[in-house]
Amino acid sequence: MDAPPANEKRISRFLEQSHERIFDNNKKWVEEMKIDDPEFFDKLASGQSPEYLYIGCSDSRIPANQIMGLGPGDVFIHRNIANLVPNTDLSAMSVINYAVRHLHVKHIIVCGHYGCGGIAAAMTPADLGILNPWLRNIRDVYRLHEAELDEITDEKEKNNRLVELNVFEQARNVIKLAAIQQSYAENHYPIVHGWVFDLHDGLLKDLKVDFEKELAGIQKIYNLTK
Amino acid sequence: MSILSRFRSFVYSCIGLGRSKAFSTVAQMDAFEKVLAGNKAYAQHTAKKDPELMKSLAAGQSPEILWIGCADSRIPETTICQCKPGELFVHRNIANVLTPGDANSSSVIEYSVGVLKVKRIIVCGHTKCGGANAAMGDGDLGDTLNSWLAPVRELRRKHIDELSKLPSEDAKANRLAELNVEHSLEILRKNPTVQKAIRERDLKLHGMIYDIPAAELRSMDIPEPKQLWSPPTLHR
Known part of the structure; x- marks a missing residue:
């Protein structure tokens, strides 16, 4: 993980980004899993x-x-x-x-x-x-x-x-x-x-x-x- | 194929665990030892890919996020968010229930917020949640689980008017999962250590729902509750 910027004002922006990154990462992961197995998440949804x-x-x-x-x-x-x-x-x-x-x-x-x-x-x-x-x-x-x-x-x-x-x-x-x-x-x-x-x-x-x-x-x- | 999915396929072939493969040799150790082989692959891969990470992890942890989620096997938080080791401090229990009297989750909150000083807490519920589903019904789950899910059944009782208008059992359980996340956030906001961190260093709380069929995280918009009790010492 990148070190937080020292500048106080930039810290809150940094935090926003680190939070948003999770959503971006999640989308990337879904795409990758679907390449391996298009029905993967349908199977998971069944139990x-x-x-x-x-x-x-x-x-x-x-x-x-x-x-x-x-x-x-x-x-x-x-x-x-x-x-x-x-x-x-x-x-x-x-x-x-x-x-x-x-x-x-x-x-x-x-x-x-x-x-x-x-x-x-x-x-x-x-x-x-x-x-x-x-x-x-x-x-x-x-x-x-x-x-x-x-x-x-x-x-x-x-x-x-x-x-x-x-x-x-x-x-x-x-x-x-x-x-x-x-x-x-x-x-x-x-x-x-x-x-x-x-x-x-x-x-x-x-x-x-x-x-x-x-x-x-x-x-x-x-x-x-x- | 990305590096990650190639690695995953490699590990799966390595440990011989098809995702739906029947586990026939229960009492035998072979299948189990294959998981340890999976770990060897992980260790080698991590050491090769990011040797510096390994070194810094051995020195200590400073996660920014506390993740409170369900024990459900379908939601490996670090995987679904593609986070690195070291980024999420994790507590997972049945149906991500928080109650003020629970020593287990209270200890996790105290340590992560009070000692490690995480900057955010994510409470993540999910669709197709067995706990929410069970709490929508009146089935006897045994003494232990009946007690654990009592707060979720209480939420059902409180919101029965809204829930009964929903078109399907699935929709009802999903809404109850959302209400449960909302309730957990309220419990967090009543926690003195959390209140102190919000006041002094702007700790942020987030509610999320993970949709299993779509594998997507959705951020919930939850208004802050008013007039929560807080210890008078906090206001001095």
Whole structure:
């Protein structure tokens, strides 16, 4: 993106242009898609049947479809601060519920990223007002893995490990839900995955969450299949 | 064929995902690992095309726009607007509903407006919205979704006179999607952090509808509501 002009008076014009650009870009994209497949948008209009639900961070640097090489219609998406799945959060619960029970997605991906601002904010000893309850979920992840994280002395490394552990815990939070347990018992899907995106090289790292093992592990306490 | 569509075709052939191809090997990992292969193609392509972008993205983000949209798979915001990574901070939930008590969206708004200082917020609804469609009906969607869509059903109740005059179910759901965007903007305008940003640095709010059959974004003309409550501290 071009740097905003320094001249104060020109800034508002610059902003207008950056806004209008979105509409221009949208028109260009439609033309391109129609060259590939003239009926593409008619097909989309008839409904969605995505194979994937992606739960990722709101961070502007991680456009979910593009990093996975997927197009419109392929992936149902929820994005929030630090890709959290708190069990009392009606928003995330509704997304997962709809994706599993109505769209019958086959894979659920929880995707974090190194250098996450939400994780860094949660590691800052400060009152952040309305953000406190949300970030509290991340602090709870730290507490669950306190011994391991305390061992890491490098600040950046510690945060990056917390990013990974947060993905693990949020993937577990997904697996704890009734919709997932019941669908899996009946259909053998969805499968829950944990990934981390690296901004330095654009690559996704699969944390290899062992879905069946995790499911069996949580069901001692969180079994909601019946 | 443009570079972008060539790249897209390349990725699709690479990961073997036809857009309507049946997903037969559910429990097997092959198809899944192909998505990771798609990512490798993305990473290589981006590094080659714009190595500087990659470097600057790793250093931090300063998006100008907060995009609040629907979780619907047919509206990949960065793709439909041909934006670059780094340009849109994104929150997507079922039917782009905003309520003041929702910690999820409130946290997104607080972080993007208060910390990242985005210059615009776009609330984008869409035609053919499953959420708006469901809210036009009285079907039982289960406790979770019934609760989530209650504010949209409430909008239906408030505007039932206008909605009932519309000729088709499609038109009704589309109008409800518009009313929902309007309502979300009102919720935003009541948010103290948003009010402060409007007052102090002219943050702009926009309502949009994405028309899925035409794949086009339409900007809505929404009048500013009057006499909203704001904390007295803002006026000092």
